Amino acid sequence: MRTHQCGELRPEHIGQRATLTGWVASRREHGEKLAFVDLRDHTGVTQCVVDNAVDVRPEYVLRITGVVAERPAESRNDRLATGGIELQDCVVEILNVAEPPPFPVSERADQVAENTRLQHRYIDIRRERMQRNLRLRASVNSAIRSAMESQGFVEVETPMLVPSTPEGAREFIVPSRQQPGSFYALPQSPQLFKQLLMVAGIDRYYQLARCLRDEDLRADRQYEFMQLDAEMSFVDQNDVHRAIGAAVLAAAAAAGQPEAAIETMTWHDAMNRFGVDKPDLRFGMELVDLTEVFGATEFKAFAGAATIKGINATGKADEMGRNKLDGLTDKAKKIGAKGLVWLKVAADGSLESPVAKFLSDTEQGALKSALSAAPGDLLLIVADEWSMTCEVLGTLRNDLGRPPVHEGPYRYLWVVDFPMFIGVDEVTGRPKPGHHPFTQPHPDDVEMLETDPLKVRSQAYDLVLNGWELGSGSIRIHQPELQARVFRLLGISDEEAQKRFGFFLNPFKYGAPPHGGFGLGIDRLVAIFAGEENIREVIAFPKTQSGMDPMTNAPTPVAQKQLDDLGIRVLPPKA
RNA sequence: GGUCCCGUGGUGAAGUUGGAGUUCACGCCGGCCUGUCAAGCCGGAGGUCGCGGGUUCGAGUCCCGUCGGGACCGCCA
Numbered sequence A: 001m002r003t004h005q006c007g008e009l010r011p012e013h014i015g016q017r018a019t020l021t022g023w024v025a026s027r028r029e030h031g032e033k034l035a036f037v038d039l040r041d042h043t044g045v046t047q048c049v050v051d052n053a054v055d056v057r058p059e060y061v062l063r064i065t066g067v068v069a070e071r072p073a074e075s076r077n078d079r080l081a082t083g084g085i086e087l088q089d090c091v092v093e094i095l096n097v098a099e100p101p102p103f104p105v106s107e108r109a110d111q112v113a114e115n116t117r118l119q120h121r122y123i124d125i126r127r128e129r130m131q132r133n134l135r136l137r138a139s140v141n142s143a144i145r146s147a148m149e150s151q152g153f154v155e156v157e158t159p160m161l162v163p164s165t166p167e168g169a170r171e172f173i174v175p176s177r178q179q180p181g182s183f184y185a186l187p188q189s190p191q192l193f194k195q196l197l198m199v200a201g202i203d204r205y206y207q208l209a210r211c212l213r214d215e216d217l218r219a220d221r222q223y224e225f226m227q228l229d230a231e232m233s234f235v236d237q238n239d240v241h242r243a244i245g246a247a248v249l250a251a252a253a254a255a256g257q258p259e260a261a262i263e264t265m266t267w268h269d270a271m272n273r274f275g276v277d278k279p280d281l282r283f284g285m286e287l288v289d290l291t292e293v294f295g296a297t298e299f300k301a302f303a304g305a306a307t308i309k310g311i312n313a314t315g316k317a318d319e320m321g322r323n324k325l326d327g328l329t330d331k332a333k334k335i336g337a338k339g340l341v342w343l344k345v346a347a348d349g350s351l352e353s354p355v356a357k358f359l360s361d362t363e364q365g366a367l368k369s370a371l372s373a374a375p376g377d378l379l380l381i382v383a384d385e386w387s388m389t390c391e392v393l394g395t396l397r398n399d400l401g402r403p404p405v406h407e408g409p410y411r412y413l414w415v416v417d418f419p420m421f422i423g424v425d426e427v428t429g430r431p432k433p434g435h436h437p438f439t440q441p442h443p444d445d446v447e448m449l450e451t452d453p454l455k456v457r458s459q460a461y462d463l464v465l466n467g468w469e470l471g472s473g474s475i476r477i478h479q480p481e482l483q484a485r486v487f488r489l490l491g492i493s494d495e496e497a498q499k500r501f502g503f504f505l506n507p508f509k510y511g512a513p514p515h516g517g518f519g520l521g522i523d524r525l526v527a528i529f530a531g532e533e534n535i536r537e538v539i540a541f542p543k544t545q546s547g548m549d550p551m552t553n554a555p556t557p558v559a560q561k562q563l564d565d566l567g568i569r570v571l572p573p574k575a
Numbered sequence B: 001g002g003u004c005c006c007g008u009g010g011u012g013a014a015g016u017u018g019g020a021g022u023u024c025a026c027g028c029c030g031g032c033c034u035g036u037c038a039a040g041c042c043g044g045a046g047g048u049c050g051c052g053g054g055u056u057c058g059a060g061u062c063c064c065g066u067c068g069g070g071a072c073c074g075c076c077a
Helices: A107-111 A114-119 A128-150 A191-199 A237-254 A267-274 A322-335 A361-370 A386-401 A443-448 A480-489 A494-510 A522-530 A560-566
Strands: A017-029 A035-041 A044-050 A061-070 A085-096 A173-175 A183-185 A204-212 A224-233 A262-266 A307-313 A341-345 A378-384 A412-416 A421-424 A431-433 A460-465 A468-475 A515-521
Touching (some): A035 A061, A107 A128, A128 A204, A128 A237, A128 A522, A191 A204, A191 A515, A224 A468, A224 A522, A237 A515, A267 A412, A307 A386, A322 A341, A378 A386, A480 A494, A515 A522
Parallel strands (some): A044 A085
Antiparallel strands (some): A017 A061, A035 A044, A061 A085, A173 A183, A307 A378, A341 A378, A421 A431, A468 A515
């Protein structure tokens, strides 16, 4: 139907006959003897000159044949890649008419309510931004596939209808017609299957796997999302990092991103220095320990505190008025801190703060020195337990300093040595697993499992990019005895473990190799590469925050007959 | 489950102290126009101010509820 695409023609084609197909991006009529039609496809736009009246409207689908001609010097368009040429003596064939679109098919629609864009997603995707994002996503997927395969990974598909394992994220469940009253679950991840593939001798497995979790949606979370899911046998965690890192960096290269290295940091360092387990290393504002500075203080809020830390919001003193500072304090308290101390560094270097009078000159001097304070800076200090102090300041640091997603550089980070357990369940008194219960403890800490479980590090790790958690993984437990110990610690009896995970645990009796793996969130990775704050911008047909699709109206009620077949009765809505 | 923000012709916005569905830009329809490129000029049409209730002589505006959208907390082993 066509000889070229709309973004393809250049001065080198001058003199050739060309046939283009596409949509009318705009039409400019000058009486009955001259009209310009900008024809658009996913590759770009070409100006077509028509020497007669032509009744076309925006988004009409056309086939235009003409001769490629150089544009007169004064009418070149440098904003178009094809702006040096135009198609002349055009014959226009209308392949289809179109109603006016509900919003313009251009960058102007960036301002349109997202719901309207989603309702007419097929029009939204015609836009350059969405075309770019979806094609970027395809390139990333493709690069990841070849990177994995060149490292010996085998793509194996795993089922979408799986047994329910109620631990972890809430599952979507699917009723069984042949076994009324029984249900499948949609997989939160192929976790159990991929480990069984290691028992099965696949050695290196990967899959671009769709995962489903029935948890509330966010800018970086959808019910269904795509994961590079991988698992490797006979490896330690550095082997996994190398393999996944190679795939991520190959994806970055395919996305046209500059080369970058992947750093490594322990979980403890991440919390201690940045107050979060997914630090954004693009900016400083690190947490500085001030416990020593205020070791002998008479200021009651600080005296006797386990950990005192501060951050320097450089140059923020002027823009942070009383209202905003109160907002920060509220936020700190909401997280659980007793309070937040703020101090502004005045032009003469003195500290302005409601609490300055409680701090001795020595303390003020040491504080300024520790935080490298200069006039115009805003200093924020929290005194509390170590974890609370870190968490509060980490949150404020992100709020005050985090650059928008499209700003470089790219700072990839492995966060390692996560604690095996995060706190103690208030009800059961049992330690709560930080990752999943199949995670191998750090070999140096296995002895402390029963005696001091909260001190045990695990061989779990996250990959972080610019403050986004791209994914996580671990070296798994492959010895049944150690697995039993961990289950007992979590309060899961052998019998219960057998009941819930029997299909998964029993195979490990038949010669399970040491293994470990990773799951990498493709949507987030592509969003960052695309410079998008929101993963919906890199998903063709995403759901809204309440889990609905404005285009298809899913979810919808179903016919009573369908429910009858499944043995399901729907309760009336709660009053 | 919770906190905050938003909802006004097809689209995006403005709408002051409660005083006539008012305004602006784009789009749409008609006309004019031979070098435009988000063409230009002239004219025109287009509204359940998300929905329901309340206060009031009078509500886009104030109050309550509800629906929808977004950001976040909880949640996401």
